[in-house]
Amino acid sequence: MMVNQTRLIENLVDASADRDSRDKQTIGQCLGDVKTLYTQLQEGETLLRVLQEEYNTTSEERERLAEHNSRLKEKNRQIEAALNDTIKRTRTxxxxxxxxxxxxxxxxxxxxxxxxxxxxxxxxxxxxxxxxxxxxxxxxxxxxxxxxxxxxxxxxxxxxxxxxxxxxxxxxxxxxxxxxxxxxxxxxxxxxxxxxxxxxxxxxxxxxxxxxxxxxxxxxxxxxxxxxxxxxxxxxxxxxxxxxxxxxxxxxxxxxxxxxxxxxxxxxxxxxxxxxxxxxxxxxxxxxxxxxxxxxxxxxxxxxxxxxxxxxxxx
Ligand SMILES: [Ca+2]
CATH class of the missing domain: 3.90.215.10 (Gamma Fibrinogen, chain A, domain 1)
Known part of the structure; x- marks a missing residue:
């Protein structure tokens, strides 16, 4: 009975050591994954910032273009009005x-x-x-x-x-x-x-x-x-x-x-x-x-x- 108990305890200790070893391995792998994910996240954030900056630049550029376009249209309208006026004057x-x-x-x-x-x-x-x-x-x-x-x-x-x-x-x-x-x-x-x-x-x-x-x-x-x-x-x-x-x-x-x-x-x-x-x-x-x-x-x-x-x- 005593011998059996001692073996059981030894077996349990071995199993525990095994599990500890597996757990440590798993934790190690998890940590590795977390590190990889963290790195990827940082890369993602950097990419996002770059994209955001590009987007902002494009928006500003678009606004500038729209403004420029509207100024051109107004100028065009003025020229057309002046031309029509001149035509009318000449004709009348x-x-x-x-x-x-x-x-x-x-x-x-x-x-x-x-x-x-x-x-x-x-x-x-x-x-x-x-x-x-x-x-x-x-x-x-x-x-x-x-x-x-x-x-x-x-x-x-x-x-x-x-x-x-x-x-x-x-x-x-x-x-x-x-x-x-x-x-x-x-x-x-x-x-x-x-x-x-x-x-x-x-x-x-x-x-x-x-x-x-x-x-x-x-x-x-x-x-x-x-x-x-x-x-x-x-x-x-x-x-x-x-x-x-x-x-x-x-x-x-x-x-x-x-x-x-x-x-x-x-x-x-x-x-x-x-x-x-x-x-x-x-x-x-x-x-x-x-x-x-x-x-x-x-x-x-x-x-x-x-x-x-x-x-x-x-x-
Ligand atoms: Ca009077």
């Missing part, structure tokens, strides 16, 4: 107004350059080539659907030079109006739309604007009886132009522009049958916004949502 050279532009074959309503007298003068204008056979040189557009609304409370100098966007709300300018209408006889037309969407128009067979020395005095007559809007210009005839900073109106003790016109320029008398340059208002009151008198049926002041003034040579 000699046109005194939009009727001449139409006669030259430009049937699309658009912005064109015209060359009214005196020689050397050129003006960029919007031509309405659709209304009643076209040929209209537009000198005022106000459209309540265009936002933000263009401010019309402008100085004498601004009304002289003109302001706004020719394809949208704008005043062409008294100087240009004088140059154009000084050359020959012009018809003037007004197109309006009220806030209910009803349209009306009126025409006058004679229209001109005097020089700055004469305060851009208005000369308008020969109201066309076929108009659907009343003779809203009769009251303003022979009036000087007035702005909020230059009161030439005959209203004693006060300025129409400041007191009733919201700072807008016009051929104010005391004051007007029409208020094309008054600020748009959300109140809907007939004396707010560019209201006008009168639709022929009712002769009431009506708030307007749209108004356009334009001229065409008498033919």
């Amino acid at each position: 050279s000699g046109a005194a107004d939009c009727q001449d532009v139409l006669t030259m074959g430009f049937t699309k309503s658009d912005v064109y350059t015209i060359y009214p007298r005196p020689p050397g003068t050129n003006v960029t204008v919007y031509c309405d080539q659709e209304t009643d056979r076209g040929g209209w040189t537009v000198f005022l557009t106000r459209d309540s659907s265009l936002t933000p609304h263009l401010a019309f409370n402008r100085s004498w100098q601004e009304y002289a030079q003109g302001f706004g966007d020719l394809t949208g709300d704008h005043w062409l300018g008294n100087k240009a109006l004088h140059f154009i209408t000084g050359g020959s006889d012009y018809i003037m037309r007004i197109d309006v739309k009220n806030t209910d969407g009803e349209e009306a128009f009126a025409e006058w067979g004679s229209f001109s604007v005097s020089s700055e020395e004469e305060k851009y005095r208005l000369n308008v007559r020969m109201y066309n009886p076929n108009s659907t809007l009343d003779d809203v210009f009769a009251y303003s005839n022979f009036m000087f132009f007035s702005t909020h900073d230059q009161d030439n109106d005959p209203k004693p003790q006060g300025s129409c522009s400041n007191e009733i016109g919201g700072g807008g320029g016009w051929w104010w008398k005391s004051c007007s049958y029409i208020y094309p340059t008054r600020p748009f208002s959300e109140l809907g009151d007939s004396f707010d916004g560019p209201s006008t008198c009168c639709w022929l049926e009712d002769h009431e002041y009506t708030p307007l949502a749209y108004i356009q003034l334009k001229i065409r040579p008498w033919m």
Whole structure:
């Protein structure tokens, strides 16, 4: 019994030593594997860093290229616009107004350059080539659907030079109006739309604007009886132009522009049958916004949502 126990113990010791030896071997192999894996991991990290750097460089490069591309496109657009403008100018050279532009074959309503007298003068204008056979040189557009609304409370100098966007709300300018209408006889037309969407128009067979020395005095007559809007210009005839900073109106003790016109320029008398340059208002009151008198049926002041003034040579 004793002998057996001793052998068993010896065997166990041997087995344990064996296992220790195997375990040590296994641990050794594991350590080796871990070292290899660690090295590979480090190599992987290094590779990742290199790739990340390359990627960053490529992104920056891509951004630079995109920026460069966009600058090129903008430059291209500018060159194209300048070229188109030059082509338009060359083609419309000699046109005194939009009727001449139409006669030259430009049937699309658009912005064109015209060359009214005196020689050397050129003006960029919007031509309405659709209304009643076209040929209209537009000198005022106000459209309540265009936002933000263009401010019309402008100085004498601004009304002289003109302001706004020719394809949208704008005043062409008294100087240009004088140059154009000084050359020959012009018809003037007004197109309006009220806030209910009803349209009306009126025409006058004679229209001109005097020089700055004469305060851009208005000369308008020969109201066309076929108009659907009343003779809203009769009251303003022979009036000087007035702005909020230059009161030439005959209203004693006060300025129409400041007191009733919201700072807008016009051929104010005391004051007007029409208020094309008054600020748009959300109140809907007939004396707010560019209201006008009168639709022929009712002769009431009506708030307007749209108004356009334009001229065409008498033919
Ligand atoms: Ca006055």
